[in-house]
Amino acid sequence: MSVYTVVGDEALANWLSRYHLGSLVESRGIAAGITNTNYFVTTTRGRFVLTLFEDLQLEELPYYLNLMSHLARHGVACPAPIADDSDRFVSLLEGKPACLVTCLEGADITHPSPLQCRKVGEMLAALHKAGSTYPARMDNPRGPSWWSRVSTTLYGYLDADEAASLRAELRFQESQRFLHLPAGVIHADLFRDNVLMKGDDIAGFIDFYYACNDVLLYDVAIAVNDWARRDDGTIDDDLASAFLAGYQSSRPLSSGEIEAWPAMLRAAALRFWVSRLQDYHEPSPGAMTYTKDPGVFRRLAEAHRGRTSFWL
Amino acid sequence: MSVYTVVGDEALANWLSRYHLGSLVESRGIAAGITNTNYFVTTTRGRFVLTLFEDLQLEELPYYLNLMSHLARHGVACPAPIADDSDRFVSLLEGKPACLVTCLEGADITHPSPLQCRKVGEMLAALHKAGSTYPARMDNPRGPSWWSRVSTTLYGYLDADEAASLRAELRFQESQRFLHLPAGVIHADLFRDNVLMKGDDIAGFIDFYYACNDVLLYDVAIAVNDWARRDDGTIDDDLASAFLAGYQSSRPLSSGEIEAWPAMLRAAALRFWVSRLQDYHEPSPGAMTYTKDPGVFRRLAEAHRGRTSFWL
Numbered sequence: 262m263s264v265y266t267v268v269g270d271e272a273l274a275n276w277l278s279r280y281h282l283g284s285l286v287e288s289r290g291i292a293a294g295i296t297n298t299n300y301f302v303t304t305t306r307g308r309f310v311l312t313l314f315e316d317l318q319l320e321e322l323p324y325y326l327n328l329m330s331h332l333a334r335h336g337v338a339c340p341a342p343i344a345d346d347s348d349r350f351v352s353l354l355e356g357k358p359a360c361l362v363t364c365l366e367g368a369d370i371t372h373p374s375p376l377q378c379r380k381v382g383e384m385l386a387a388l389h390k391a392g393s394t395y396p397a398r399m400d401n402p403r404g405p406s407w408w409s410r411v412s413t414t415l416y417g418y419l420d421a422d423e424a425a426s427l428r429a430e431l432r433f434q435e436s437q438r439f440l441h442l443p444a445g446v447i448h449a450d451l452f453r454d455n456v457l458m459k460g461d462d463i464a465g466f467i468d469f470y471y472a473c474n475d476v477l478l479y480d481v482a483i484a485v486n487d488w489a490r491r492d493d494g495t496i497d498d499d500l501a502s503a504f505l506a507g508y509q510s511s512r513p514l515s516s517g518e519i520e521a522w523p524a525m526l527r528a529a530a531l532r533f534w535v536s537r538l539q540d541y542h543e544p545s546p547g548a549m550t551y552t553k554d555p556g557v558f559r560r561l562a563e564a565h566r567g568r569t570s571f572w573l
Numbered sequence: 574m575s576v577y578t579v580v581g582d583e584a585l586a587n588w589l590s591r592y593h594l595g596s597l598v599e600s601r602g603i604a605a606g607i608t609n610t611n612y613f614v615t616t617t618r619g620r621f622v623l624t625l626f627e628d629l630q631l632e633e634l635p636y637y638l639n640l641m642s643h644l645a646r647h648g649v650a651c652p653a654p655i656a657d658d659s660d661r662f663v664s665l666l667e668g669k670p671a672c673l674v675t676c677l678e679g680a681d682i683t684h685p686s687p688l689q690c691r692k693v694g695e696m697l698a699a700l701h702k703a704g705s706t707y708p709a710r711m712d713n714p715r716g717p718s719w720w721s722r723v724s725t726t727l728y729g730y731l732d733a734d735e736a737a738s739l740r741a742e743l744r745f746q747e748s749q750r751f752l753h754l755p756a757g758v759i760h761a762d763l764f765r766d767n768v769l770m771k772g773d774d775i776a777g778f779i780d781f782y783y784a785c786n787d788v789l790l791y792d793v794a795i796a797v798n799d800w801a802r803r804d805d806g807t808i809d810d811d812l813a814s815a816f817l818a819g820y821q822s823s824r825p826l827s828s829g830e831i832e833a834w835p836a837m838l839r840a841a842a843l844r845f846w847v848s849r850l851q852d853y854h855e856p857s858p859g860a861m862t863y864t865k866d867p868g869v870f871r872r873l874a875e876a877h878r879g880r881t882s883f884w885l
Contacts, residue, residue: 281699282648283823305695306648307774334642336594336618336655343648348706383617387593394660462619511595 266298266313266355273302273311276354279345280361282306293454296470298357301364308364310340313357317470322358324399325469326350328392328446329362335391338384338465340365367457367464375503376461378488382507384463385451385484389477389512392446401449401475405434405528408535415535418542423559427538430531430562437524439476442517447480448472452487478518481508482529485572486561494560501572519573527565534558578610578625578667585614585623588666591657592673594618605766608782610669613676620676622652625669629782634670636711637781638662640704640758641674647703650696650777652677679769679776687815688773690800694819696775697763697796701789701824704758713761713787717746717840720847727847730854735871739850742843742874749836751788754829759792760784764799790830793820794841797884798873806872813884831885839877846870 274285283305291299291310298313314322326342330350333341340362342350351360370377401407412431416424448455450471457464489501508514514522537555544552586597595617603611603622610625626634638654642662645653652674654662663672682689713719724743728736760767762783769776801813820826826834849867856864 280648281703281823283695283699306650306699309648330646334653334656336592336621338618341646341653344646344706346702346706383595387595387618390658391593394656394658511593 265315266357268298268300268311268313268355272355276352276359277302277304279347279352280343281346282309282343282361302361309343309361310364311354311359311361313354313359314470315357317358319351319353319358322351322360324397325472326360327397328395328472329469331395332388332391333363335387335394337388337391338365338463339469340465340467365457365465365467367459367462369454369456370458371453373453373458373488373500374461375499377458378500378504379507379510380461380463381451381456381484381488382481382504382509383511384466385448385480386508386511388448388466389445389480395446399473401447401473403449403471403532403536404475408532409435411535411539415538415542418538426559426563427534430527430534433524434528434531437521437528439479439521439525439528442476442478442521443515444474444476446472447475447477449475449480449483451480451484476525477512478514478521478525479529481505482522482525483532486526486529486533486558490557490561494557495564496561498570498572505572514573522573523565523568523571526568526571527562530558530562530565534562577627578669580610580612580623580625580667584667588664588671589614589616591659591664592655593658594621594655594673614673621655621673622676623666623671623673625666625671626782627669629670631663631665631670634663634672636709637784638672639709640707640784641781643707644700644703645675647699647706649700649703650677650775651700651781652777652779677769677777677779679771679774681766681768682770683765685765685770685800685812686773687811689770690812690816691819691822692773692775693763693768693796693800694793694816694821695823696778697760697792698820698823700760700778701757701792707758711785713759713785715761715783715844715848716787720844721747723847723851727850727854730850738871738875739846742839742846745836746840746843749833749840751791751833751837751840754788754790754833755827756786756788758784759787759789761787761792761795763792763796788837789824790826790833790837791841793817794834794837795844798838798841798845798870802869802873806869807876808873810882810884817884826885834885835877835880835883838880838883839874842870842874842877846874 273288277285286303288300288302297315300311302309302311329339330342332339343361351358455468456466485501485504488504489496491497534555537553540552541555585600589597598615600612600614609627612623614621614623641651642654644651655673663670767780768778797813797816800816801808803809846867849865852864853867
């Protein structure tokens, strides 16, 4: 499913000779991920994950790869990029920017326990704290100005009810100010399918290609909106509480963050409501047809409006 | 055996709070290693190795720890140091410089197979190649000027036979010139007890605290002198050949290196003959009494003199 670029063994073996990883044993395409091409690559030294970037450009990648390297160096569970003989993490393969990272054990889970939510919360706090010494910066390309701009093109596709609801949500967010809250490096897409677990332990956070600099609490809200969400779309109080308790065991929220939390949950729901509407109504040419339901995040945003208790 | 400095749980928990590794679960002293204090430290995030340096100073450590980090980043199997919240690998604990590194699985082996020797040779070549982009420099403190100087103080302890043999060996080395050979980062102490193996795979090279910049072939000779040495002190041709074949599969020796190889084997034997004589006859005050037999390397140096075939 996610092998857009086919990598021949000869090209791969030749590219691998820039690394200090022995020689190629085998490579196998990975049928997961939506945006990039991924392979398991086994060399005489072990198993690695090869990613070919289908959209991101060579010059955009150092932010993400240096960040993963920085986080791994600080003990945050995530794949560590491997440097080649020129000390680079990325170079062209089959005409695409490509990198190798360490291969983590574990698998993603669809129905986490409170303990697992707690551990993900703890690790997210570790990411936020370790990110504070990461020197590079990347603005969030999916922030308020993005969702406002994209929404104007979406209303035409929506029925009157959904359009009114989306408009109300955007208006509400325009009245909010988050810029005084603690900011730093955020993962920005820490859904269940971006965390590999081994039992109750976190093998690693993956897919850092939406990471950016933004308000830390926004990252917490994105994660809670997914980790605590039941199959029926409602939030499980126990899972949300456990996630937040884990997070706060390492990084307690400030009073300003606690005050902003209800609105932040809605902002995080709005962001995915809008992006899923865009993927649904205006798919980019050549994109995979694996489109996710925008209604999940509409219903979540609407449920957050009426919520009176927020697990803090 | 190797816990010179006792680390209390409270001091450790406090020191650990500088890291993004969760909270302390337990610590346990490691009864291996001669120079430093080592603990297994388990946190809510996993298991790490804590080292307190008994001799090395805070300002000497970045060379070694940045090197390990550089090598790990290039896929060389070795422990990766963990950075703290100030982005440092080392800081004081109980008044000693201390660091945390990832905990490798595996154990050292006393009787390697040819396949295992081959793999160690391959990985040593990977270390030498990956080291070529490491920017820091450290002269070898155990080079020719060191062994010449130390030997003058040792003759008084030796019987006439050994003194004559040592003098002859030193004179031979004075006639050799190795400075034209490829140089770079070397481990300088890659004995069997400094490699953790998991079956036939290398879990990691450890104990980089003799690493320095020197002639690469010297590192190969130090390793072959140990990995191919039988219990009776003689060299096993199959093990030596396998080690060298593994090394050359990744980094073929130049004609200059092949020419220098017989003399280099003697230089590597001489270095440990001298250091073990020094440990035996002039132990530093307060040192452990776990002194190794200098005769092993005397006999090896003498055997190399008469050797006619060198496994290349």
